[in-house]
Amino acid sequence: MSERECTSVKVAIRVRPLLERERIKRCKECLIVLPNKSQLVLGKDQNFTFDYVFDESTSQENLYFDTIRPLVLSCLDGYNATVFAYGQTGSGKTYTIEGVDSDIELCGVIPRAAAEIFKHIETSDNDQATFVLKVSYLEIHLDEVRDLLSNTTEEIHIREDDRGNTVVQGLKEVPVSSSEELQKIMRYGMAVRTTGATQMNEQSSRSHAILTIHINKQSPKSVRNVEVTSAKFHFVDLAGSERAHRTGNIGERFKESVHINSGLLALGNVISALSDSKRKSGHVPYRASKITRLLKDSLGGNSRTLMITCVSPSSDSFEETLNSLKYAKRAR
Ligand code: ADP
Numbered sequence: 001m002s003e004r005e006c007t008s009v010k011v012a013i014r015v016r017p018l019l020e021r022e023r024i025k026r027c028k029e030c031l032i033v034l035p036n037k038s039q040l041v042l043g044k045d046q047n048f049t050f051d052y053v054f055d056e057s058t059s060q061e062n063l064y065f066d067t068i069r070p071l072v073l074s075c076l077d078g079y080n081a082t083v084f085a086y087g088q089t090g091s092g093k094t095y096t097i098e099g100v101d102s103d104i105e106l107c108g109v110i111p112r113a114a115a116e117i118f119k120h121i122e123t124s125d126n127d128q129a130t131f132v133l134k135v136s137y138l139e140i141h142l143d144e145v146r147d148l149l150s151n152t153t154e155e156i157h158i159r160e161d162d163r164g165n166t167v168v169q170g171l172k173e174v175p176v177s178s179s180e181e182l183q184k185i186m187r188y189g190m191a192v193r194t195t196g197a198t199q200m201n202e203q204s205s206r207s208h209a210i211l212t213i214h215i216n217k218q219s220p221k222s223v224r225n226v227e228v229t230s231a232k233f234h235f236v237d238l239a240g241s242e243r244a245h246r247t248g249n250i251g252e253r254f255k256e257s258v259h260i261n262s263g264l265l266a267l268g269n270v271i272s273a274l275s276d277s278k279r280k281s282g283h284v285p286y287r288a289s290k291i292t293r294l295l296k297d298s299l300g301g302n303s304r305t306l307m308i309t310c311v312s313p314s315s316d317s318f319e320e321t322l323n324s325l326k327y328a329k330r331a332r
């Protein structure tokens, strides 16, 4: 195995199709995906190589199968996993992570992962192991954590237990016993997120949303001895990465973009430190932001991380796409 294949951080690019509104503006496509090469060319000659490059015709199913399914399987074996969707607003992050609810072909990685987990639990023999599954769903906005599944005003604290596991104190974890139930909770949290959004002017593109599936497996080893393994799978729909000036921000908006930029920067620094093999034993700056503190036990170590950078092919997004590809390149 090459060094690249065994690293725990992988980077994928997903190019979405041109949207109607871009066609109406007569935008042209400004990037080309080189088939089977995991490469793309932006503009005339800016070449990029990643672990995976998915073009606009890639189905939700294929993307899931190539990138997420292996992480789901390792999560069932007890390893934490994290998938991020990064990109400017409108680039396809929510489409990738959650998908389109009304069409089963278009459902995103969360419902597909949920279906796989429950299928595995129901069909495999598992040495009489019993599984307990829970789900939590939160949002980070202006560096504050908000529980999307509970409206208590209890404060949420991030701490680390004595075994190095991250504990989010005060966050509701809802037990789930089927994939349908999990999807219902996803929809509920999403609705809470977007209700806030219309009131607070599109907050959803300015916050990070993290849905976590907690998998607890208990395998009896003898009459008195039960082995317990637990793992988490985080699905992260990041805040839009667009540069501040585009949203013409002042006041509250400005404060938001400062938080977003520093969170995305901190995340980029952590991922880049983790994927730099020379720095493997070096310092990883988890403490620099809430999102990296929250995900600490699921980034690095034995966990597996996938960054999906979503981009628009449209010529009017050239600058943002270039910035996103640079960010992704740094992570790799
Ligand atoms: P974001 O969450 O990054 O702001 P969305 O996921 O909401 O962006 O996507 C913006 C629009 O583009 C939506 O209408 C979505 O349905 C469409 N879209 C995104 N990715 C794709 C894709 N791969 N194929 C088809 N339509 C897509």
Ligand code: MG
Pocket (backbone or CB within 6 Å): 093, 094, 095, 204, 205, 237
């Ligand atoms: Mg979105």
